[in-house]
Amino acid sequence: MSKPKVFVTRILPDIGMEMLHQIAEIEVWPDRLPPPYEILLEKVKGKDGLLCLLTDKIDKNLLEISGSSLKVISQMAVGYDNIDIAAATTKRIPVGHTPGVLTDATADLTWALLMTASRRILEADKFTRSGEWKTWEPILLLGADISGATLGIVGCGRIGQAVARRAAGFGMRILYYNKQRLEPSLEESLGLGYREFDVLLAESDFITIHTSLSEDTYHLFSDAQFQRMKQNAILINTARGSIVDADALYRALTNGRISGAALDVTEPEPIPLDSPLLTLDNIIITPHIGSASRQTRDKMAMMAASNLAAGLKGEKLPDCVNP
Ligand code: DGY
Numbered sequence: 584m585s586k587p588k589v590f591v592t593r594i595l596p597d598i599g600m601e602m603l604h605q606i607a608e609i610e611v612w613p614d615r616l617p618p619p620y621e622i623l624l625e626k627v628k629g630k631d632g633l634l635c636l637l638t639d640k641i642d643k644n645l646l647e648i649s650g651s652s653l654k655v656i657s658q659m660a661v662g663y664d665n666i667d668i669a670a671a672t673t674k675r676i677p678v679g680h681t682p683g684v685l686t687d688a689t690a691d692l693t694w695a696l697l698m699t700a701s702r703r704i705l706e707a708d709k710f711t712r713s714g715e716w717k718t719w720e721p722i723l724l725l726g727a728d729i730s731g732a733t734l735g736i737v738g739c740g741r742i743g744q745a746v747a748r749r750a751a752g753f754g755m756r757i758l759y760y761n762k763q764r765l766e767p768s769l770e771e772s773l774g775l776g777y778r779e780f781d782v783l784l785a786e787s788d789f790i791t792i793h794t795s796l797s798e799d800t801y802h803l804f805s806d807a808q809f810q811r812m813k814q815n816a817i818l819i820n821t822a823r824g825s826i827v828d829a830d831a832l833y834r835a836l837t838n839g840r841i842s843g844a845a846l847d848v849t850e851p852e853p854i855p856l857d858s859p860l861l862t863l864d865n866i867i868i869t870p871h872i873g874s875a876s877r878q879t880r881d882k883m884a885m886m887a888a889s890n891l892a893a894g895l896k897g898e899k900l901p902d903c904v905n906p
Pocket of ligand 1: 637659660661662663685822873874
């Protein structure tokens with residue numbers, strides 16, 4: 584019996600590629616950059632499965648053009664705002680994703696950014712390399728204490744909660760805002776205090792974003808929100824770039840409305856090299872590496888391959904987005 588045909592939009596970690604070769608006849612896009620949309624349209628035609636990434640736009644048009652052969656879409660990411668889930672559901676195409684396995688890696692990077700920003704590590708490294716380090720100075724490169732500070736978590740699902748667990752070790756006061764309030768027992772075990780969004784903005788020294796991108800959260804952080812934040816506040820975003828209005832963030836960072844920011848995600852990605860944000864010293868920007876540990880990416884690739892395999896067999900996906 585011939586194997587099902589699958590298009591894979593990028594080379595995955597070896598362990599994922601090995602699994603894919605066992606379950607399907609695969610065609611892999613070989614470049615570092617994603618396949619252009621027009622090429623993606625061509626490649627999905629006649630395929631039984633599609634394994635994609637968050638950089639691929641999977642819209643209604645693509646799903647229509649893919650014809651009736653497409654049985655499953657498997658995305659190697661937890662977020663899926665690049666996929667028109669409603670259109671896939673209408674076409675009865677299950678969409679898989681990779682929740683859980685990247686929770687710790689993403690929470691770790693959030694903490695790496697928070698600490699780097701609060702203690703001005705990048706500025707300090709630059710200072711050393713440029714030969715400006717002459718002596719110990721009482722007021723040199725002063726940052727902000729983490730211990731005893733208030734952390735505001737916006738979106739308190741798996742990753743937000745993992746960030747909270749780490750914060751407890753730093754002796755922080757931890758607040759959260761979530762669409763749905765957590766169970767009191769969970770709040771208690773994590774040491775979390777619930778606040779309405781505006782109140783959390785006003786009370787937090789560090790604010791970290793862990794909500795998904797949707798119509799409701801697009802530019803959730805804009806001028807009005809920065810106005811409500813403390814002047815010493817540092818904003819961390821490891822979720823999706825479009826949750827923060829980049830122009831408003833630039834204004835807030837340059838007029839002293841807030842003290843700093845650390846972004847692992849930007850709008851658009853990559854951030855254009857002429858973005859004014861890149862001229863500032865009080866911002867750190869990393870290239871969407873929240874889940875980028877070898878072990879985590881292996882697990883994500885394996886999970887994506889398992890979702891794909893189930894869909895090709897007409898079975899329920901282990902981790903399915905649509906109902
Ligand atoms: C995701 O999985 O959605 C992250 O943004 C990339 O790992």
